[in-house]
Amino acid sequence: GWRRLAITSPTSVCGKSTVTCNLALGLSRQSDLRTITIELDLHNPSMAQILGHRPERDVTELISGDVSFAEQSFRVRDNVAISLARRVTSDPTRHLLSQAMEDRLAEIEELYAPDLMLFDVPPLLVSDDTRAFLKDVDCALMVAKAETTSVAQIDACEREIAEQTNVLGVALNQCRHVGDTDYGYEAYGQGQ
Numbered sequence: 646g647w648r649r650l651a652i653t654s655p656t657s658v659c660g661k662s663t664v665t666c667n668l669a670l671g672l673s674r675q676s677d678l679r680t681i682t683i684e685l686d687l688h689n690p691s692m693a694q695i696l697g698h699r700p701e702r703d704v705t706e707l708i709s710g711d712v713s714f715a716e717q718s719f720r721v722r723d724n725v726a727i728s729l730a731r732r733v734t735s736d737p738t739r740h741l742l743s744q745a746m747e748d749r750l751a752e753i754e755e756l757y758a759p760d761l762m763l764f765d766v767p768p769l770l771v772s773d774d775t776r777a778f779l780k781d782v783d784c785a786l787m788v789a790k791a792e793t794t795s796v797a798q799i800d801a802c803e804r805e806i807a808e809q810t811n812v813l814g815v816a817l818n819q820c821r822h823v824g825d826t827d828y829g830y831e832a833y834g835q836g837q
Contacts, residue, residue, distance in 0.1 A: 647783035648754075650813065651764045653775050653806075655798035659790040660818040662691045665765040672761065673725040681718075681753060682727040682763040687737035688772055690730030692765060703731035707749060708740045714753050726757075737767070741774050750781065769802045779809035786813040791820035 652668070654661040662684070669682040684692045684704055693699050698719060707717040707728055718728040740746060753759070764782060766775045779785055785806045789799055799815060806812045 647811065647813075648760065649750075649762045649764070649782040649784075651766045651775070651779060651782040651785040651810070652788065653766050653785055653802070654768045654788040654790070655770045655794050655802045656768050656790075657689065657771055659768070659788045659794060661768070661788040662686065662765050663695055664786075664788050664816055664818060665763055666692055666695045669725055669727055669763055670721060673722040676722075676724055678724060678761065679757065679759045680725045680761045680763065681714075681757060681759040682725070682765070684728060684730045684765045685737075685741060685774075685778065686765050686767045687730055687734035687740065688767050688774075690733065692727070693729045693731065696727070696729070698727075698729065700729045700731050703734075704728050705730070705734055705740050708743065708746050710745055710749065714749070714757070737772075737774050738777070741778050747781065769805050770798060776805060776809065779806060782810050784811040784813040785809075787815045788818050789815055790818050793819075 652661050652665045665682060669680060672678055672680045684690055700717060700719065702712045702717045704717065706712045707714060714728065718726045720726050734740065766778055769775050787802050787806065803812055
């Protein structure tokens, strides 16, 4: 029954925005599942660059009610729409913790009835914005970067998330397997 999923990381450059984009694009293949993705990392927005789409209007204009979701977002497929930030915002907290934000999310849910809403939010150990926003989601996924994110950082973030919402899990990103076991297609008789 979880419908609102925040995607965060302990620190920056763990790949949470890339994971969010990949989830949205992957979910677009499930035609019976309606997904809305909203970029809320207003300190360091990067999804527009990842997706190669620069919105005409900023997500903060959506939050404040100056534009509708239909005007600000773009469709990936019939079942997936994405709302992107156009620029860095000087005071993201003002937007993320506003009544207007709660109103827009309720309005989007009422109008579009998404099965799932994904939120790309700032790293937990970098910004207090995420801690405050977690109360508005059903669960959170943490993205950790292999060989960079420490176990102590993961533990601290897991506790922070659990105080506000459900911990969906931890995704280990940028992991390179090094070993003598061959896990490639050759193991299935498909190699040379």
